[in-house]
Every structure is written in C-alpha cells, then in structure tokens.
Amino acid sequence: MKNQIIIIFISLVMLLLFFNVGDFIPNEKSRDIKIDDNALRKEALSHGLAAIPAKWEDAKKIVDTPDNPLSFEKISLGRSLFFDPILSRDETITCASCHLIQDGGDDNRPTAIGYHNQKNPKHLNSPTVLNAALAKREFWDGRSPSVEDQAKGPIQAPFEMNMTPKEVIARVKQNELYAQTLKELFPKTGVSFTNITKAIGAYERTLLTRGSFDDFLDGNNSAISLKAKKGLSLFINLGCKGCHTGMSVGGQSIQKFPLRRYDGFIIPISIFVNNHVQFSKFKFQSISKKTSPYPFKDTGGFHGKNGAFKFRVPILRNITRTTPYFHNGAVKELKEVVRIMAKHQLGITLSKKQISQIIAFLKTLEGGPVDYDLAPD
Secondary structure, eight states: OHHHHHHHHHHHHHHHHHHTGGGTSOOGGGSOOOOOHHHHHHHHHHTTOOOOOSSHHHHHHHHOOTTSOOOHHHHHHHHHHHTOGGGSTTSOOOHHHHOOTTTTTSOSSSSOBOGGGOBOTTOOOOOOOTTGGGSSSBSTTOOBSSHHHHTHHHHHOTTTTOOOHHHHHHHHHTSHHHHHHHHHHOTTTOSOHHHHHHHHHHHHTTOOBOOHHHHHHTTOTTSSOHHHHHHHHHHHHTTGGGTSOTTTTSOSOEEESOSSOOOEEEEEESOEETTEEOGGGOEEEEEESOOOSSSSOOTTOOOSGGGSSEEEOOOOTTGGGSOSBTTTTOBOOHHHHHHHHIIIIIOOOOOHHHHHHHHHHHHTTOOOBOOOOOOOO
C-alpha cells in the first residue's frame, strides 16, 4: 500500500508539472534585450503607439468633432461646469469628485462614491477622464460612443449625482452667465441637457497628457531609461500592444477578459486496475480552486458588456497613478496587474525582471494635462 501511495504522489507531481509547465519554465523572451533606440521608436510607431501633440493646433485636429465643434468659449464653460456642484442633487458632488484632474484622472477608490455616500451597485471603479476623448468607447462595457454622451450617465445615476435632465436645466438657468453662454453657443437650442453635456465634453477633450514616452517618440533618446526601453520592447513583442494601442495606449477596442482561466488543476482518477498502475486507464478531472470567473474576487458581479466578459480596454496613460485596478478595484499592486494580464490574456508567465521592466515603461506614460495655450476664438 505504501508503494501505491508513493506512485500516486509521483504521478500527481508529474501531471501537475506537465499541465502547468508554462508556469515553471522562464519565457524565451526573458533573455536580456539589446536596444536600438531608432529601431524601437520605429517599431512602436508602426504598431499604432503615438505621441500626444504638444501644441493645441495639432491636438485639436485629433480631438475636435463635427458633432461638437470646439471653441474657447465652449471649453471654458465646460471647465466651469465640470467643477460645479450644482449638477448634483445635494450640491456636494462634481464631475471632478470622481475624476481628479491632477491625480491620474480617477478617484483612487475601489468603487465610485456618490450621492449620500452611495457606492456603485456593481462596485465599478472610476475610469480615468484623462485622454478619454481619444477612446472609441466609454464606460467599462463600452456602451457610450463619446465623452459628451458619457457625461450624461453620472449626472443622472441615482447613486452618483442623482439629477434629472429637467432639474439640471433649471439649475443652470439660475446662473445667468451659464444660461447666456449656452444661448450664444447654441442659438437654436439654448439651455438643454444635451448642450450642457456637450460643453463638459468639450472641456474633457482638452485633457490630454504627455509624459517622457512622448518625448522619446518625438526623437529624444535620453527621455526614458534603458530599463523602460526594454519594458517597451517587451510590451510590443509579447503582444500587449495588440489591445493597448493608439495615442491613449488603450480604449480603442472591447476585448474579452479573461481569455484564459487557471481555476483548477488536473488529477488522475481510476488509477488502479487489479492493484496495478494502468496509465492507459487514466481518466482526468478538473478540481476547481475558486468560483470567481476572474483571477481575483468577483466583487460586484459585473461581467462586462451583455454579461459576456467583454470590457473596454483600459487606457494605460497614467496607469501608475490610478490604483486600485480592474473594473472592481480588486487589485492594488500594478505588478500583480501586469502578471495577471500576461498570464490570462497572453498565456505567458513573466519573470520578476520582465514585470519590473514593463512597469518602468508604464511609468513613462505618467503626465499631467498639457497646458495648451487656448485663446478666445
């Protein structure tokens, strides 16, 4: 019997190693990377990564839209409304309450806190507003097509600002400057809920950020460290850039998460036949270690667009300043986020060195809103 137990134990270890071999063998690309600055820059640009314009005339060409033409007056009005608590029922909450402009563009909470300290019922984390105008869809499930449309949601949500369009219009009309400006900007429709959110959206379209990564893309080889360059090379060649692309380094598509699940391990059953090991008689059964569909706690039970585990790809600019992470704020450490994404999206087990290099690259995406020299039209 003792020999049988030893055989079973050895068989289990061999099978675990076989089915999880990727977790124990370092990735081939963990070898040190030789960096050619010009080649790396060219490769980054060829894969859709691009620098945020440093001048407004260049940025405006990218963020302006015929549905909401930008003007100095509209942007100024939107800025005032973004920071004005009159858009919330108890006049204590502003758009900036959940989107701290000088601190990553979110609120650094696991879930948004709104009217009367209510939490988002699905425990959703506030996405950054910085560079959001560069995204093709808004919200975690990508249900909104623009920042103007997105602005309508929090204002009306009972657990956020808890207002109705009619109440918002009444509040704004009480401010003579707001009312007069809206009438001048929108002669045909004047003070309307849509026009109010268009003004807010116009301001949000100016919230583009630049970091040392942009300087590197613009030709400054010394703008980022060698470690960050190695991280960028990994980011590109391991496949991260497939989803995290564009000027915003994300926000361009809706993707399934997680693509791969590792919520169980394989054990052999029916090992013995007539008290002898019969490998040809093996049957296999997966023993679940957890019930969450995610590689973290399923707080809030939100499962993406139509419950199909499809999410808007997060914007990675300023990701180092927007902890905690994922839709429900379940993960605090960025190094754990990188590990999870590599394993569950790419099927790759990264070394500590690789994770550190990728984070060094992500730090180059830090930067506050560009101080564009906006002038009256």
